[in-house]
Amino acid sequence: MVKSDKNDYSNYYCGIDITKLKFIGQGTQGKVFFLPPDKVIKVFHSKHSCKNQLLILQNVSKSRFFTKVYDNDEFSIVMDFVPGITLKEYLNNNSLSEKLALELVELICEFEKLGFTRLDIRAPHIFVQADESIRIIDPRKTYTIVQKYPVKILSTLERAGVLEQFFRMIKDKYNDKYLQWKNLY
Ligand SMILES: Nc1ncnc2c1ncn2[C@@H]1O[C@H](COP(=O)(O)OP(=O)(O)O)[C@@H](O)[C@H]1O
Ligand SMILES: [Mg+2]
Structure with a gap:
């Protein structure tokens, strides 16, 4: 530099x-x-x-x-300014709702739509709002890192003990993502 x-x-x-x-x-x-x-x-x-x-x-x-x-x-x-708490903090104190599960999938669908090659983001950069919608801070290397699925998000959900519940919640509405992510993780 x-x-x-x-x-x-x-x-x-x-x-x-x-x-x-x-x-x-x-x-x-x-x-x-x-x-x-x-x-x-x-x-x-x-x-x-x-x-x-x-x-x-x-x-x-x-x-x-x-x-x-x-x-x-x-x-x-x-x-x-993004209000709310990080996904990790949220999952420490709340159960996973279907709305939040679907929001996380929609975020990754949005990343795809925006042409990102990195279809993932670290949990400290995901903020959960009062209405359980999510917002993102600190996007980085979105077009340089290649990551086909949200491995960091899935591992955050796994550590919080809600990964299987997450998969059940997204299975019907986002069956393609469900099959792909379950297979890759
Ligand atoms: N737009 C924002 N709204 C609310 N808090 C923010 C915002 N941007 C950053 N922060 C807070 O500041 C911290 C550092 O910001 P971040 O953008 O992640 O910096 P860095 O690029 O150095 O990692 C975040 O972890 C978060 O707590
Ligand atoms: Mg940061």
Whole structure:
């Protein structure tokens, strides 16, 4: 990575003083701050990862599962705040409903429709909303990794002890996915 790709960490991104904002989380690519009333600003460590995520989010802007982009600069993106809890946290405290099971299949169908080669996403990036619909954060390598089925989602369901129940719930409506995923996993 060339040196100029790296963030020198000023206080201002997209014209916003991020030192005034509440920090809500970080991963390997950057830090995320709450931007009241309903947005976040994600500040990346590198221009390259910012650009990659921006391109993905712009590409999927019509999809209900993803956050909309409102502003960006070389190192940051302003997007929707996603309320709710992660799929893993949700399954720790709730049983799997049919609505949520079908949502997970519909998410993967949407990934296919969007031309993703990676038909999977890590559970910490799947947020379950109050109405049991789901939304996604931090899409990465969606067109570079090749993954034919949602192995990470299925293993999250397995660890929560609800995989067989999940398969039963999707069997009728999404029989093709049921057969394919059960066979591959
Ligand atoms: N749009 C969002 N709405 C709500 N929380 C978010 C949002 N984006 C990120 N977060 C929180 O910030 C954390 C880090 O964000 P993420 O995009 O995964 O960063 P990284 O690319 O570094 O992994 C997430 O795990 C989540 O808790
Ligand atoms: Mg992340």
